Amino acid sequence: MCLKIGIITYHFTINYGATLQAYALSRFLENNGYDVEIIDYRSKSIRLEQRKYLYPKRSWFNPNLLLKSRKKVVNMNNFLDKNLKISPKKFYEKNTLNEYKHLYDVVICGSDEIWNVNSPRGLDTPYFLDFLNGKDTRKVSYAPSFGSTTNLGLNKEKIHNLLKDFYSVSVRDNNSLSLINQGGFDFHIKKVVDPTFLIDYEDIIKVSDVESKYILVYGLLDQKEAEYVKALAEKEGLDIIAIGAPQIHLKPFLKLDLFDIAPDDWLGYFYNASFVVTNFFHGLVFAIIFNKPFIIFSHPQKTVKVRDILTPLGLESRLLNLNEINNKKTFLTDDDLLSPLLTEQQRNDLNQQIQISKDYLLREALK
Structure with a gap:
C-alpha cells in the first residue's frame, strides 16, 4: 500500500x-x-x-x-x-x-x-x-x-x-x-x-537562449557591491544579467533585468551562467548544484547558514564582505574565482552529504 x-x-x-x-x-x-x-x-x-x-x-x-x-x-x-x-x-x-x-x-x-x-x-x-x-x-x-x-x-x-x-x-x-x-x-x-x-531539474528547466557569456546576479546589491560586479564583468568581458530581485544600483550595467520570471526560467539562467553573484541562500545552493563559480556577499542574517554549506566543501573564500580591507584587490587579481567550482573530492563530499540525507528520509523517517 x-x-x-x-x-x-x-x-x-x-x-x-x-x-x-x-x-x-x-x-x-x-x-x-x-x-x-x-x-x-x-x-x-x-x-x-x-x-x-x-x-x-x-x-x-x-x-x-x-x-x-x-x-x-x-x-x-x-x-x-x-x-x-x-x-x-x-x-x-x-x-x-x-x-x-x-x-x-x-x-x-x-x-x-x-x-x-x-x-x-x-x-x-x-x-x-x-x-x-x-x-x-x-x-x-x-x-x-x-x-x-x-x-x-x-x-x-x-x-x-x-x-x-x-x-x-x-x-x-x-x-x-x-x-x-x-x-x-x-x-x-x-x-x-x-x-x-x-x-535534478531536467524535467522542468527552461534553458535561456542568451548566447553571450554572463554573470548572473540573484539578490539586491548595494552600491559598493554593484560597482564590484561591474568591475568584474569588465575585466572578464562578461555581460550582467539579474534575475528575481529588483535592482537599483546595478540597473545601469545590466544586459537583462529579469525580475518577474517563472521558476523554470530562473533555473535556466543559473544553468547557462558563466559566474554567479548572490546574497541569497538558495542562490548559493543552485550555483553549487549547477557547478558554477560564484561569490556570495556577506549578509549578517545569512552568514551562519551559508557557512554550513561553504565550510564542509572548503569554499569559505567565496563569502565576501566588501567592508573588509583589500577584498576588491584580491578578487580582481584572482583568476581562480572564474575556474570550475567543485573538485572531484568536493563533489564526492557533497554527494555523500546528499546520500546521507536521502537515506535519512527514506530509510529512517519513512521506513
Whole structure:
C-alpha cells in the first residue's frame, strides 16, 4: 500500500528558493513511490507578506515595478499549479487544519525557515504539526530551519513539547541543531541538506537562449557591491544579467533585468551562467548544484547558514564582505574565482552529504 504523505511548508510565496524547495521535496518523494500532497496552509503572516509585495509603498512612483511584481506572483502560482499536487482545500486559520488530521499516513514539515520564531511570523505552531496526534499520524521534519533565531527564549518549553511528539527530527543547519540540543531533547536529531539538493531539474528547466557569456546576479546589491560586479564583468568581458530581485544600483550595467520570471526560467539562467553573484541562500545552493563559480556577499542574517554549506566543501573564500580591507584587490587579481567550482573530492563530499540525507528520509523517517 502506497503511503500518503502531506507536506506543510512555505509554498505560497514569491521566493524562488522557497518555491523550489517545496517542489524538490515533493518530487523526490513521488519519484520514490509515495503519494504526496502539499497542505495548502496560508497563514495570515504569509498572506500579509504577499499583499505588501503586490502593493508596495509608493508603488505609484514606479507602475512598471508594480506590474512586474504582479506578473511574478502569477508566474510563481502557475508553476505551483502545474508542478505540485496541492490539497483541494486552502487553510487560512490553524484551527481549520484539524479537518485534515486523519488524511495522511505521514506529515512532513519543512524545509525553509518555517521554525524562525525570530521572524515577524513568530511561532506558527502548525509548522510544528500541532494539529496532528503523533499516535495517529507519523510526524517528521525534513530540513526546517530556525533561521536567524539564536535563542528560543519563552518558546523553548513549548517547542520542546511539540517536538516530543515527532517520530523523527532533522534540521538544515548547525544553528538549528544547536538550538534543539540546548532544549535538552532526549532523541537523535539529524542534520540534512536542503531538499533542493535531492533531485535534478531536467524535467522542468527552461534553458535561456542568451548566447553571450554572463554573470548572473540573484539578490539586491548595494552600491559598493554593484560597482564590484561591474568591475568584474569588465575585466572578464562578461555581460550582467539579474534575475528575481529588483535592482537599483546595478540597473545601469545590466544586459537583462529579469525580475518577474517563472521558476523554470530562473533555473535556466543559473544553468547557462558563466559566474554567479548572490546574497541569497538558495542562490548559493543552485550555483553549487549547477557547478558554477560564484561569490556570495556577506549578509549578517545569512552568514551562519551559508557557512554550513561553504565550510564542509572548503569554499569559505567565496563569502565576501566588501567592508573588509583589500577584498576588491584580491578578487580582481584572482583568476581562480572564474575556474570550475567543485573538485572531484568536493563533489564526492557533497554527494555523500546528499546520500546521507536521502537515506535519512527514506530509510529512517519513512521506513
